[in-house]
Amino acid sequence: xxxxxxxxxxxxxxxxxxxxxxxxxxxxxxxxxxxxxxxxxxxxxxxxxxxxxxxxxxxxxxxxxxxxxxxxxxxxxxxxxxxxxxxxxxxxxxxxxxxxxxxxxxxxxxxxx
Amino acid sequence: xxxxxxxxxxxxxxxxxxxxxxxxxxxxxxxxxxxxxxxxxxxxxxxxxxxxxxxxxxxxxxxxxxxxxxxxxxxxxxxxxxxxxxxxxxxxxxxxxxxxxxxxxxxxxxxxxxxxxxxxxxxxxxxxxxxxxxxxxxxxxxxxxxxxxxxxxxxxxxxxxxxxxxxxxxxxxxxxxxxxxxxxxxxxxxxxxxxxxxxxxxxxxxxxxxxxxxxxxxxxxxxxxxxxxxxxxxxxxxxxxxxxxxxxxxxxxxxxxxxxxxxxxxxxxxxxxxxxxxxxxxxxxxxxxxxxxxxxxxxxxxxxxxxxxxxxxxxxxxxxxxxxxxxxxxxxxxxxxxxxxxxxxxxxxxxxxxxxxxxxxxxxxxxxxxxxxxxxxxxxxxxxxxxxxxxxxxxxxxxxxxxxxxxxxxxxxxxxxxxxxxxxxxxxxxxxxxxxxxxxxxxxxxxxxxxxxxxxxxxxxxxxxxxxxxxxxxxxxxxxxxxxxxxxxxxxxx
Numbered sequence: 001x002x003x004x005x006x007x008x009x010x011x012x013x014x015x016x017x018x019x020x021x022x023x024x025x026x027x028x029x030x031x032x033x034x035x036x037x038x039x040x041x042x043x044x045x046x047x048x049x050x051x052x053x054x055x056x057x058x059x060x061x062x063x064x065x066x067x068x069x070x071x072x073x074x075x076x077x078x079x080x081x082x083x084x085x086x087x088x089x090x091x092x093x094x095x096x097x098x099x100x101x102x103x104x105x106x107x108x109x110x111x112x113x
Numbered sequence: 114x115x116x117x118x119x120x121x122x123x124x125x126x127x128x129x130x131x132x133x134x135x136x137x138x139x140x141x142x143x144x145x146x147x148x149x150x151x152x153x154x155x156x157x158x159x160x161x162x163x164x165x166x167x168x169x170x171x172x173x174x175x176x177x178x179x180x181x182x183x184x185x186x187x188x189x190x191x192x193x194x195x196x197x198x199x200x201x202x203x204x205x206x207x208x209x210x211x212x213x214x215x216x217x218x219x220x221x222x223x224x225x226x227x228x229x230x231x232x233x234x235x236x237x238x239x240x241x242x243x244x245x246x247x248x249x250x251x252x253x254x255x256x257x258x259x260x261x262x263x264x265x266x267x268x269x270x271x272x273x274x275x276x277x278x279x280x281x282x283x284x285x286x287x288x289x290x291x292x293x294x295x296x297x298x299x300x301x302x303x304x305x306x307x308x309x310x311x312x313x314x315x316x317x318x319x320x321x322x323x324x325x326x327x328x329x330x331x332x333x334x335x336x337x338x339x340x341x342x343x344x345x346x347x348x349x350x351x352x353x354x355x356x357x358x359x360x361x362x363x364x365x366x367x368x369x370x371x372x373x374x375x376x377x378x379x380x381x382x383x384x385x386x387x388x389x390x391x392x393x394x395x396x397x398x399x400x401x402x403x404x405x406x407x408x409x410x411x412x413x414x415x416x417x418x419x420x421x422x423x424x425x426x427x428x429x430x431x432x433x434x435x436x437x438x439x440x441x442x443x444x445x446x447x448x449x450x451x452x453x454x455x456x457x458x459x460x461x462x463x464x465x466x467x468x469x470x471x472x473x474x475x476x477x478x479x480x481x482x483x484x485x486x487x488x489x490x491x492x493x494x495x496x497x498x499x500x501x502x503x504x505x506x507x508x509x510x511x512x513x514x515x516x517x518x519x520x521x522x523x524x525x526x527x528x529x530x531x532x533x534x535x536x537x538x539x540x541x542x543x544x545x546x547x548x549x550x551x552x553x554x555x556x557x558x559x560x561x562x563x564x565x566x567x568x569x570x571x572x573x574x575x576x577x578x579x580x581x582x583x584x585x586x587x588x589x590x591x592x593x594x595x596x597x598x599x600x601x602x603x604x605x606x607x
Contacts, residue, residue, distance in 0.1 A: 020279075025271065032278050039282045043289035072292065075241055079285055082248045086281075089255055090274055096259075097267045108268070 005045050012038035025097065025104045029090050036083040040076045047072035115161060116170045116183045116236060118154045119193055122147070123229035130222040137217055141208040144221040148201040151228065155194040162190045163583070167590065167600035169238070177601050178299030182238035186597060187587035188438060189235045192365050195445045196231055199357040200224065202566045206453055207350045209556030210460065215261045215348065223260070224354065226253035234362050238601060240291070240298045243366065244284050247330075251277050254359060258347050269346030276339040280329035287322035294319065301601035304373040304594050317377055323370060331363030333423060334392040337416045341400070344415070345408035345465075349456030352408060356415050357449035361441060364422050368437075371426055372591040386427035391521045394420030398528040407455040407465045407540065410532055411448070414491065417525060418444050424518055425506050433509030434588035439581055440502035443490065443573055447499060450487035450566040457483065457559060458540055463550040467536065472545030476552060481541045483560070486567045488537065490574065492530040498573040498580075505581070 012034050019031030048069060053059075055070035094104075101108055126147040133139055162168055167186045171177060185193075203224070211220060230250025237243050255277070259270040288298070294314040297303055307313055325336070332340040340360070344352050375382045397417030404410045422444070425437025455465065457480050462470055474481045490497035493504075503526055510519035573580060590596050599605050 020275075028271075028275060032275065035279065035282050039286050039289075042286050046286075046289040046293040048293055071298075072289070075288070075292075078241075078245065082245070082281075085252060086248075086255075086274075086278060089252070090278070093255075093259060093267065093270055093274060096262055097271060100262070100264045100267055106271075 001051055002045065002049060005041060005049075009038050009041050009045065012041065023106045025094050025106050028106065029087070029094055032090060033083075033087055036079070036087070040079055040083070043076050043079065044072055047075075114170075115154065115158050116168055116185055117172075119151065119158065119197075119232040119236060120183075120229055122151055122154065123225040123232065127222045127225040127229065130225060131219070134219055134222060135217055137213060140216065140221045141204075144207075144224065145201070145204045147225065148197060148204045152194065152197040152201055155190070155197045158185055159187075159190040159194050162187055163586070167596060169600050177238075178297050178302035181242050182299060182301070182601055183236045184238040184301075184597070184601060185236055186590045186600075187583065188365070188368060188591060191438065191442060191584065191587060192235045192361070193232060195442050196228065196235070196358050196361075198569065199354065199445055199449050199566075200228055202449065202453070202562045202569075203350050203354045203357075205565065206353075206456070206559050206562035209558040210350055210456055211348050212261075218260060219256070220260060223253050223257045226250075227257065227354070227358070229253075231358050231362055235365060238300050240288050240300060240303070242298075244281070244288060247284065247362075248281065250359065250362065251281065254355060257351050258343065258355075260347065260351070263346075266346045269343035272339050273343040276329060276336075280326045280336075283322050283329070284326035287319045287326065290322070291316060291319040299601070300369070300373055301598045305598045305602060305604050307374060307376045308594075313377070315377065316374070317381075320370070320374060320382075324367075327363045327367045327370070328389070329363075331360055331367065331419050331423075332393075332416045333389055333419060334396050334416075337393065337397065340416060341404075341409055341412040344412045345406065349408070349452055349459065352412075353449045353452035353456070356411070356452055357445045360415055360419065361445055364419060364441060367423070368426055368434075368591060371429070373594050373597065383427055383429065386423055387515065387518050390420045390423035390427055391518050392420075393417065393423065394525040395521060395528075398525050398532065401532045402528060402535070405467045407458065407467065407470075407536060408452070410536060411451050411455060414451075414529065414532065415448060417529065418448065418491070420525070421503065421506055421522060424522060425509065427518075428509055428513045428515055429592070430509055430513050431585065431588045431592050432512060433506060434591055435581060435585040436502060436505035436509050438584040438587050439498070439577075440506060442580070442584070443498035443502045443570070446566060446570050446573060447487040447490040447497075450563065450570055451484065451491065453559070453563045453566060454480070454484035454487065457555050457563060460555045460559065461552055463553065467539035469546060469549050470540040471543045471549060472541075474541040476545070477555075479560070480555065481537075483563045483567055484541065485537065487570055488533040490570050492533045493526050494530075496574045496577075498570060498577060501574065501577040501581070 016031045016034035019027045050068040053068050055068045058064040059067035170183045172181045230246050233246030329336040394417050397413050401410045401413035422437050425433045490499040493499045
C-alpha cells in the first residue's frame with residue numbers, strides 16, 4: 001500500500017510539473033490542481049498509515065484497540081477546502097485573462113510587448 | 114482575551130463591510146475607524162506583553178500541545194502594531210486615490226481579510242494554523258491584486274497566484290513530513306522535543322521545505338522574481354500595503370522558526386542564510402539600478418532590504434537580532450511611505466515612468482520632501498531610522514566576526530543611495546520634460562496620509578534609543594526559546 005501510494009504521488013508530482021511548464025494557461029491550472037492533490041496524498045502517507053482501522057469509531061465502541069490517526073485526515077480536509085477555493089479563484093482569473101487578452105498563451109505574460 | 118482581538122476584530126469588520134460595500138462613504142469612514150481600533154488593541158497588547166511577559170491562550174480550552182495555541186511575545190506584538198499602523202495610513206490614503214469602482218467592489222473588506230490573515234500568522238503558536246492564516250492572507254491578496262481586472266493586473270496576478278500556490282504546497286508538505294516525524298504540530302512542543310529527545314529524527318529536510326515556502330513569500334534569492342513582476346500592477350495603496358505587511362510575514366515566520374527549530378546543523382544553517390542574505394541584498398539592489406519605473410525600482414528594493422533582515426537573523430546574536438527587528442519595523446514604514454509618495458507623483462503627473470517625470474522639486478516642494486524623508490531613510494542617512502538599523506546590523510556583523518557579509522551590506526547601502534538619488538534626480542530635480550502631462554491636483558487626504566507616515570519614520574529615528582531597547586528585549590526572547598516553551602508548556606530548561 002505504501003509503495004503504491006508513493007508511486008502515485010510521484011506520478012502526480014511529475015505530471016503536475018510537466019503541466020506547469022506548458023505554455024497553455026489552462027494546463028497551468030491543471031498542473032496546480034495536480035500539485036495540490038499530490039501534496040494531500042503526501043500528507044496522508046507521511047503522517048503514517050494505519051491500514052484497516054477508521055479514526056475513532058471502533059476505538060470508542062470498544063471493538064478495537066487501535067485507530068487511525070485522525071489529525072492528518074483533518075489536515076488534509078482543510079487543505080482540500082483551501083485548495084478548492086484557490087482553484088476556483090484561479091479558474092475565474094484565467095477566464096478573465098482570456099476574455100481580456102483573447103489568448104491562452106503564457107508568453108503573453110511577458111511585459112515586452 | 115486581548116490575544117484573540119487582533120484576529121476577531123478584522124473578521125467582524127470584514128463581514129460588516131462586505132454587506133455594506135455599495136455605501137462608499139460608510140466604507141471609507143468605517144474602515145479608517147476600524148484600522149484605528151486595531152492599532153489601539155495592538156498597542157494595548159504590546160504594553161501588556163512588555164510588562165507581563167509572553168501571553169498565551171488555548172483556544173477552546175484544549176490544553177497545549179493538543180489545542181491551537183495563540184502566543185504573543187514582543188516580536189509578535191511589535192509586528193502587530195506596525196502592521197495596524199500601516200493599515201491606518203493606507204486607509205487614509207485610499208479614498209482619494211483608488212477609483213470608485215474598485216472601492217465599491219470590495220476593496221475595504223478585502224483589506225481586512227488580509228489583515229486578519231497577517232495578524233493570525235503573527236499570533237499563532239501552531240504550524241498548521243500558521244498555514245491556514247497564510248492562506249487567509251494570500252487569498253485576500255489574490256483578489257486585491259486582481260481587483261479591477263485591467264490587463265496589466267491580470268498578467269501580474271497569474272504569476273502571483275501561481276507562485277504563491279506552489280509556495281503553499283511546499284509549506285503543507287513540510288508540515289506533513291514534520292508531523293510524521295515528530296507527531297506534534299504545536300510549535301513550543303516541537304521546539305521542546307527537538308531539544309530533549311534523545312533519538313530526534315533528522316528534520317532538516319522538512320525545515321528546508323519550510324525555508325523554500327517562506328523565502329518565496331519574503332522574496333529571498335533565488336525566489337524573488339515574482340515580486341517585481343506582479344507588485345507594481347495594482348493601484349499604489351495596494352502595493353504599499355503588500356510591501357509593508359505581506360513580505361514581512363515571511364520574514365517574521367523565518368525569525369520564529371529559526372529561533373525555535375534550528376538545533377541540528379546550526380553551522381550549516383548560519384552559513385546558508387548568510388550566503389542567501391548576501392545574494393538577496395546585492396542582486397536586488399543591482400537589478401533596481403537598471404529600472405526606470407518608480408514602482409519597479411521600489412519593488413526591487415523590497416528584495417534588497419529583506420536581505421538585511423535575513424543577515425541579522427543568520428548572525429543570531431542578541432544585538433544583530435535586535436537590529437534586524439528594528440530594521441524590519443523601519444522598513445515596513447519607510448517602504449510603504451516611498452510607495453505612497455510615488456503614488457502622489459503619479460496623481461500629479463500621470464506616470465510612474467521616470468522619463469515622463471521631472472521638475473517636482475520646484476513645482477511641489479512638499480511632495481518632494483515627502484519622498485525625500487523615506488528615501489533617505491531607506492538609503493541610511495542619519496538621523497533617520499534606516500541609518501540606525503544598518504549601523505547596528507553592521508556593528509553586530511563585525512562583533513560576530515562576519516566580515517564578508519558586513520562588507521556586502523555596506524556596499525549595498527551605497528547602491529541603495531544611488532537608486533534613491535536616481536529617482537530623486539529624475540522625478541524631482543531635473544527639468545520637466547516636454548512630453549510630460551500637465552500637472553493635476555493631488556488629493557489632500559493622500560498627502561495627509563503620506564505626511565503621517567513620514568512623521569512616524571522621523572519619530573522612529575529620533576526615538577531610536579527606546580525603540581532599540583524594546584527590540585533588544587524581543588531579541589532576548591528569541592534568543593532563549595525556553596521562555597517561549599515555558600509560557601506554553603510550563604517546561605523549563607533541563
